[in-house]
Amino acid sequence: MAVHDWTSVDAGTFHAFHTGWILHLSETLNGGLLPSGYYAMPEQQMNRRIADILTLSVPGTTPSPLPDGGGVAVVDIPPNVSRRLSTSTSIRAARRTLAIRHVSGHRIVALVEILSPANKDRAKHVEEFLFKAEGALVQNVNLLLIDLFPPGVHDPAGMHGGLWERFDDDPYVVPVDEPLVAASYVASDRPDAYVEHFSVGASLPDMPLFLNAERYINVPLEATYEMAFRGMAEFWRRVLEGQTPAP
Incomplete structure (x- = not known):
């Protein structure tokens, strides 16, 4: 299914879709995609400006080594993405950190973040999100970020x-x-990123x-996106597919 133009509907409509997508991602991950001992759980932030997230956790304070067959080894099959980014040697020294803990005491090992319009509608909200994401990475929490909205006045580099740009001195060009x-980060104070850029009308990459x-x-991503889209009200599906004018 092609990615829709989510700028053509209001933030509430996207939020409804976003909620469904997070749920289907959680169901898919917990339905056998994750190795034994790992689980995914949707979490709603008390601050509505921060996106609802999907956390990937493992019981205990330190995850045990993955057994053979648990996930894919990078050395055997590198991720199939267009770009792999590594930070330059002139890494910026100043770091702000944010401790992220799971309320149950289970250690979070990864986050899935789907950006919403509220994350990008003013400079303060952009800074709040980037502060949290940077803090997660330097606290050894891996991150998958999905942004279906183009760069705007408050996030000119997306x-x-x-x-x-918080980890690398070179300006990022979109x-x-x-x-x-969609960007997947390996947690570190000098993270690597696996990145796919795409446009409205393109298929979402895994x-x-x-x-x-x-x-x-x-x-x-594409399969779960489609499940969430099919669960939307028919009227809004028709608007997003260009069959009905937006109100």
């Missing part, structure tokens, strides 16, 4: 670009013809989600 992005620095799973 949210991925804004995050990457492809003009592919302004949307993206790696890292369990640790050596192993990952492939997350079926």
Whole structure:
């Protein structure tokens, strides 16, 4: 299914879709995609400006080594993405950190973040999100970021670009013809990023989600996106498919 133009509907409509997508991602990950001992759980942030997230957790304070067959080894099959980014040697020294803990005491190993319009509608909200995402990475929490909205006045390099520029001195350039992005980060104070840019009308890529620095799973973004879209009200599906004018 092609990615729709979510700028053509209001934030509430996207939020309804977003909620369904998070749920289907959680169901898919918990339905056998994750190795034994790992689980996914949707969490709603008390601050509505921060996106609802999907956490990937493992019981105990330190995850045990993954057994053979638990995820995919990067050394055996590198993630199939267009770009792999590594930070430059002139890494910025100043770091702000944010401790992220799971209320149950189970250690979070990864986050899936689907950006919403509220994350990008003013400079303060962009800074709040980037602060949280940067803090997660330096606290050894891997991250998969999905942004279906093009860069705007408050995030001229896009949210991925804004995050990457906190770790690398070079300005991030967003492809003009592919302004949307999915980016998977390997947690570190000098993270690696696996990045796919795409546009409205393109198919969503499957993206790696890292369990640790050596192993990952492939997350079926397109299949779960389609499930969430089919669960929307028919009227809004028709608007997004260009069959009905937006109100």
